[in-house]
Amino acid sequence: MLRRKTFRGGAHPPEEKDLTENKKIETMPLPEKVIIPLQQHIGSPAEPIVQKGDSVKTGQPVGKCNSFVSVPPHASISGTVTAVEPRPHPLGTDVLSVVIESDGNDKWVSSIKFDKDYMKLSVDDMKNRIQKAGLAGMGGAAFPTHVKLSPPKDKPVDIFILNGAECEPYLTSDHRLMLERTDEILKGLKIIMKILNLKRAIIGIEKNKQDAIKIMRAKTASTKSISVVSLNVKYPQGAEKQLIKALTGREVPPGKLPMDVGCLVHNVGTSLAIYDAVSSNKPLIERVVTVTGPGIKTPKNLLVRIGTPFKNLIDFCGGYSETAGKLINGGPMMGISQVTDEVPVIKGTSGILVLGKKDSDLKPEGVCICCARCVDVCPMRIMPNHIATYVEYGRYDEARSMGLLDCIECGTCSFICPAKRNLVHWIKFGKAQYNKIANEAS
Amino acid sequence: MDKSFFISSSPHIKDRDSVPKIMYWVVLSLLPAGAGAVYLFGVRVIWVISISVASAMLTELVCQLIMKRPVGVFDGSAIITGILLAYNLPPEVPLWLPAIGSFVGITVGKMAFGGLGYNPMNPALIGRAFLMASWPINMTVFKTIPAGGTLSGIDALTTATPLNVFKHSREILIHGSEFSTEKVTEAAQAISQLYGSSGNLFLGKVGGCIGETSVLLLLIGAFILMYKRIIGWKIPFSYIGTVALLTWIFGGTEGMFTGNPLFHILSGGLILGAFFMATDMVTTPVTFKGRLIFGTGCGILTVIIRLWGGYPEGVSYSILLMNLTTPLLDRYTKPKVFGGK
Numbered sequence A: 001m002l003r004r005k006t007f008r009g010g011a012h013p014p015e016e017k018d019l020t021e022n023k024k025i026e027t028m029p030l031p032e033k034v035i036i037p038l039q040q041h042i043g044s045p046a047e048p049i050v051q052k053g054d055s056v057k058t059g060q061p062v063g064k065c066n067s068f069v070s071v072p073p074h075a076s077i078s079g080t081v082t083a084v085e086p087r088p089h090p091l092g093t094d095v096l097s098v099v100i101e102s103d104g105n106d107k108w109v110s111s112i113k114f115d116k117d118y119m120k121l122s123v124d125d126m127k128n129r130i131q132k133a134g135l136a137g138m139g140g141a142a143f144p145t146h147v148k149l150s151p152p153k154d155k156p157v158d159i160f161i162l163n164g165a166e167c168e169p170y171l172t173s174d175h176r177l178m179l180e181r182t183d184e185i186l187k188g189l190k191i192i193m194k195i196l197n198l199k200r201a202i203i204g205i206e207k208n209k210q211d212a213i214k215i216m217r218a219k220t221a222s223t224k225s226i227s228v229v230s231l232n233v234k235y236p237q238g239a240e241k242q243l244i245k246a247l248t249g250r251e252v253p254p255g256k257l258p259m260d261v262g263c264l265v266h267n268v269g270t271s272l273a274i275y276d277a278v279s280s281n282k283p284l285i286e287r288v289v290t291v292t293g294p295g296i297k298t299p300k301n302l303l304v305r306i307g308t309p310f311k312n313l314i315d316f317c318g319g320y321s322e323t324a325g326k327l328i329n330g331g332p333m334m335g336i337s338q339v340t341d342e343v344p345v346i347k348g349t350s351g352i353l354v355l356g357k358k359d360s361d362l363k364p365e366g367v368c369i370c371c372a373r374c375v376d377v378c379p380m381r382i383m384p385n386h387i388a389t390y391v392e393y394g395r396y397d398e399a400r401s402m403g404l405l406d407c408i409e410c411g412t413c414s415f416i417c418p419a420k421r422n423l424v425h426w427i428k429f430g431k432a433q434y435n436k437i438a439n440e441a442s
Numbered sequence B: 001m002d003k004s005f006f007i008s009s010s011p012h013i014k015d016r017d018s019v020p021k022i023m024y025w026v027v028l029s030l031l032p033a034g035a036g037a038v039y040l041f042g043v044r045v046i047w048v049i050s051i052s053v054a055s056a057m058l059t060e061l062v063c064q065l066i067m068k069r070p071v072g073v074f075d076g077s078a079i080i081t082g083i084l085l086a087y088n089l090p091p092e093v094p095l096w097l098p099a100i101g102s103f104v105g106i107t108v109g110k111m112a113f114g115g116l117g118y119n120p121m122n123p124a125l126i127g128r129a130f131l132m133a134s135w136p137i138n139m140t141v142f143k144t145i146p147a148g149g150t151l152s153g154i155d156a157l158t159t160a161t162p163l164n165v166f167k168h169s170r171e172i173l174i175h176g177s178e179f180s181t182e183k184v185t186e187a188a189q190a191i192s193q194l195y196g197s198s199g200n201l202f203l204g205k206v207g208g209c210i211g212e213t214s215v216l217l218l219l220i221g222a223f224i225l226m227y228k229r230i231i232g233w234k235i236p237f238s239y240i241g242t243v244a245l246l247t248w249i250f251g252g253t254e255g256m257f258t259g260n261p262l263f264h265i266l267s268g269g270l271i272l273g274a275f276f277m278a279t280d281m282v283t284t285p286v287t288f289k290g291r292l293i294f295g296t297g298c299g300i301l302t303v304i305i306r307l308w309g310g311y312p313e314g315v316s317y318s319i320l321l322m323n324l325t326t327p328l329l330d331r332y333t334k335p336k337v338f339g340g341k
Helices: A123-132 A173-180 A182-196 A210-219 A240-248 A268-280 A310-316 A373-377 A384-392 A396-401 A412-416 A423-441 B019-041 B044-066 B077-087 B096-109 B123-134 B162-174 B181-195 B198-203 B215-227 B234-250 B261-266 B270-277 B288-308 B315-332
Strands: A033-037 A079-088 A094-102 A159-164 A201-206 A226-231 A263-267 A286-292 A300-305 A324-329 A351-356
Touching (some): A159 A173, A159 A240, A182 A201, A286 A310, A373 A412, B019 B044, B019 B077, B077 B096, B288 B315
Parallel strands (some): A159 A201
Antiparallel strands (some): A033 A094
16 A cells, blocks of 8 residues: 655754764663662652662662552662652652662672563563563653553554654664664564564664664564564654554544554664563663763763763763753753753653753744744644644633644744744643643632 | 753754744845836836835834834844835835835734734735825826836826726726727727737736736746745635636636636736735735635635726735635634544
């Protein structure tokens, strides 16, 4: 079936991936201390099960979950717990965290060992291992993986999609994983397909990663159930709903999930972590982070322990250059701007981006000239200019009728606006106000 | 390290385009037609355009100072208003006319609503409508013979634009029994002469307003804007297409389906209006369907005025009227949200 493999809208911010796309993943030396937040995922936070003074081993759980939509965090180094207190978190507020000072030995818990019969495990056992390992989506959203892999019976899934798009500029961690850890990613994919009982999976990779496409195609050549599709480079092709649209033509309805159209999506990094968890009981305690940007002296792709402060990674990359102005957790389009570099790497930190001073000034917002570029590029087909104007005037119900709650905050509209209006900021504010009013009313 | 970082909401990168850049590209694309006008109608054209632009910018500056708003007079939008107003005037207007026209266009048409981005109607056209209502004689006298061309037809002295001649002759031919045979023959000759002068119409060697005659030079500018994606195809093509269709059906002198659409497309301010004034971003819809409806509406109104209305040209009024429907069109042509029914 000949269908254009893309979605309507989107833009082309400069890719800037040449800073790190050819750099092999380097393993960082162990940090002296790690800060493990008890909430690094969507859902309810974990409760601490260690206290100050306890000694912990690498891979030991430090929190327990009280609900299904939750994952436990684990110690990512061995050592002593020096504090269990609120600490700055990359997603904004201070979060209760377990601070561990390293003993330099990196002693792992004994339950972590390779089980060569892992594919013979039952589906429930596999999901159990995934939950105990504390897996959450590593593309950035950090949704608990075991929950995603348990769609209700009335929502059958027939297509699984592995997300290798990595559409954010600057970020290359998924690219390097696809090149260097191809086998483990594909083994994770096989586990996913067994859990979901699927006959068909698609791996979507953007065209700017030709080497990754080649190697993935070569390794899946003998498996007819897995196809590798090369996607046009356009932001935000890696956004879940847009990826599903481009690869299958299906559109997830507003307010609903991919399983409502029979699809499920996981990031390539999550697939790798699934393989580690199911085959070896290894918890999620490390990940690949791209440290990059004009504000970093030597950009690199690093394999780091969860909980390592950003400062450590930046120092390992030569430190800040003179032009450093803004520190971002994630990519330039959807990343969160940071107040301090003492925040830890969390499960969803795919990149640390330092932008220069001249990119950091907040230019004054102009007036909307109704040029409609934002309407043309919006991947959700809503009207950002009207939404933002209504929010500005406090008319949240009308903003909602223009699509306020359907916005995925991808940033394409703000990027393209010639009047430099901070559309996404207005929309985020509008959503918060709308929900506040809705909660007060109920 | 005690480093302080700048904080703001995502996204953290922005495209390099800006509002002044867009405005200045529009100014640039209007220049070929202006240069052509100087060649066709003489150096006086430069005075008309300059005074119109100067008046527009000065008015905007004074308004912004009085209203205590940030001064943005060099963002290019006042310059565009000044140029477009001048392009809508006959070459021999007294120089106080563009000065007043720009003043009214900027104050009533733009600053009274809050400035750029807030005006509901095209400021240049507001200025032109005001001038038309206040000094109709000055606005409809076309004595200047274009270089290398001729003033066609019947009344070579006072109202000899192609559309004027067309309206006059068509009236005679439709009500043939009320006129002498000489007049009817004269009218028929005039019409066939008009239909045969596509070359002159295309190059601009006919009587008319400063910026509206040279279709060729206007199209060059329009092409530049479409290439730069500053204007789209929806409004101009739906506008021109509707005019072509309706004038073919209704614009003839021998019954239905005998009209000459090519003549109608090339004459009057249609090309100037369709590509440069009906595409003014602030006053037109932002949605796909909204833009098509807007263009079609302008086309219908233009043809109604040209064929059955009191004026020979209907472009300015049709655009102004459709501008008023923009908020309604935006609300009722919202795109279908992703995944929606």
